[in-house]
Amino acid sequence: MSEDIIAEIKRDYIYSLANQGDRADGRKFDEFRPISIEVGVINKAEGSSRVMIGQSQVVVGVKVQPGEPFPDTPDTGVIITNLELVPLASPSFETGPPREDAIELARVVDRGVRESGAIDLSKLCIESGQKVWMVFIDVHVLDHDGNLMDAASLGAIAALRNTTMPYARYGLGEDVKLPLKDVPVGITAVNIGGVIMLDPSLDEENVASCKLTVITNKEGALAGMQKSGVGTLTPDEVKYIVHIAKDKANVLREKLEGLS
Amino acid sequence: MTKPEKLIVDGKRLDGRGPLDLRPIKFKAGVLKRADGSCYLEFGGNKVMAAVYGPREVHPRHLQNSSRAIVRYRYNMAAFSVEDRKRPGPDRRSIEISKVSREALECVVLEALYPRSAIDIFVEILQADAGTRAAGINAASVALADAGIPMKCLVSACAVGKVDDTLVLDLNKDEDNYGQADLPIAVTQFGDVSLCQMDGHLTEEEFGQAVDMAIVGCKKLHEMQKQALVEKYGEMVSPQAEEAEAQKADGGERSE
Numbered sequence: 001m002s003e004d005i006i007a008e009i010k011r012d013y014i015y016s017l018a019n020q021g022d023r024a025d026g027r028k029f030d031e032f033r034p035i036s037i038e039v040g041v042i043n044k045a046e047g048s049s050r051v052m053i054g055q056s057q058v059v060v061g062v063k064v065q066p067g068e069p070f071p072d073t074p075d076t077g078v079i080i081t082n083l084e085l086v087p088l089a090s091p092s093f094e095t096g097p098p099r100e101d102a103i104e105l106a107r108v109v110d111r112g113v114r115e116s117g118a119i120d121l122s123k124l125c126i127e128s129g130q131k132v133w134m135v136f137i138d139v140h141v142l143d144h145d146g147n148l149m150d151a152a153s154l155g156a157i158a159a160l161r162n163t164t165m166p167y168a169r170y171g172l173g174e175d176v177k178l179p180l181k182d183v184p185v186g187i188t189a190v191n192i193g194g195v196i197m198l199d200p201s202l203d204e205e206n207v208a209s210c211k212l213t214v215i216t217n218k219e220g221a222l223a224g225m226q227k228s229g230v231g232t233l234t235p236d237e238v239k240y241i242v243h244i245a246k247d248k249a250n251v252l253r254e255k256l257e258g259l260s
Numbered sequence: 261m262t263k264p265e266k267l268i269v270d271g272k273r274l275d276g277r278g279p280l281d282l283r284p285i286k287f288k289a290g291v292l293k294r295a296d297g298s299c300y301l302e303f304g305g306n307k308v309m310a311a312v313y314g315p316r317e318v319h320p321r322h323l324q325n326s327s328r329a330i331v332r333y334r335y336n337m338a339a340f341s342v343e344d345r346k347r348p349g350p351d352r353r354s355i356e357i358s359k360v361s362r363e364a365l366e367c368v369v370l371e372a373l374y375p376r377s378a379i380d381i382f383v384e385i386l387q388a389d390a391g392t393r394a395a396g397i398n399a400a401s402v403a404l405a406d407a408g409i410p411m412k413c414l415v416s417a418c419a420v421g422k423v424d425d426t427l428v429l430d431l432n433k434d435e436d437n438y439g440q441a442d443l444p445i446a447v448t449q450f451g452d453v454s455l456c457q458m459d460g461h462l463t464e465e466e467f468g469q470a471v472d473m474a475i476v477g478c479k480k481l482h483e484m485q486k487q488a489l490v491e492k493y494g495e496m497v498s499p500q501a502e503e504a505e506a507q508k509a510d511g512g513e514r515s516e
Contacts, residue, residue, distance in 0.1 A: 100355050100356070100359045104356050104359055107352060114459075115460055115461070210363070220464070221463045221464075222458060222460075222463070222464070222467055224460075225443070225457055226456075226457050226458075227453070227455060227456040228359075230363050230367050231454075232453055233452065233456070234451070234453065235453060235471050238471060239468050239471065242468075246464060
């Protein structure tokens, strides 16, 4: 959770609003802020997207290049996910090597893409044991207004759906779309004094005791989860979040339809 | 290593356990001389050493917090702990594990009692055999208690996974490598979830069952953790020991 110092007054305000069934921006507990998704925003990348959730903004670029496979998986492609919290996105972000929260975000985005089997890695082999396609997913956070996790995971799958394999550039035939099998979507909930709310704003995220991200695949099964932050959740709260995240993910998934 | 054809045969797992059985577990509290608190844990094939230093001065000083102690957690795998040598030093995986493990324990530590100080937890994985993060948290929790850090309660962790479409407690290496899902969970003594991660494939229904199984496993671990502390401190606080202490003290005064 962010190191931002939150005035006690603001904390009390958010907690007492939550108690009365309300949020500072008037949303329902399970309501997202407006979401906008654009694809193909970076021509140099094989696939790209720009996602905004409220004022949070991320740009995701996918680069695809031939490379060496891992010795234990000679016939499968490689996914590498990276995320940068660049200093222009928030006064609390600094230059230098990635902090643990950036690493956590990157690894959870990666987990969603990898564990849902979204990319058909078996089709990314060029020459067994020698050459496979490597898919680099790079998430660039431009504005941090809360819930970067969902913005980054939505941006990643939007960019992957936009990705063209550069076969022609490497003299391997005609360009094709990146073979995809699934559409993982991450939904994050926070716990504010026993109230569970989705898509936390920056202030909500900062005062919440903890958050839980649930990544589901298109069949509604779980592909990944991550609890983050110091607080605890009861088992029933965890199960409740999983339940509402499953339904909410479908709403976000619909927004990806028609884009490519 | 190749994938075994079946991971569950006649309701038994390849290492002979039933779905709800934990691997053999051995805790030993207070094994290091210099650390304020420590614990050695063997958890199946995992060998884990945890040490706690603090509350102590914070270095670098700008990290100190004027209203509470900060908790730091370092999960580190030895180069020789895995099949293929691991490059020493922190990688992205161990940084993430350190973060979530710290958060899993921080919620029970009474940090407000020690403003401007640090409580450092170091976990070394000497031998890894699936479930190292859970093992690390279990050992660290005992080490914190051994160091006398005030805590609301102990934290226990274990994983539930899915292999051959069956939910099983405490995955072993093969089940971890070739299974369908892995769900490490940590809970406090009061049953609140303080760590919850998951990867793989689980339906909502399976997830519900898996959480309940993990909590049962954590309860068993909690008993073992308590036992480890009783083994070290039980004698010291038993009534007979107190009497003996008192007699010794009396004797001392008389001789003066």
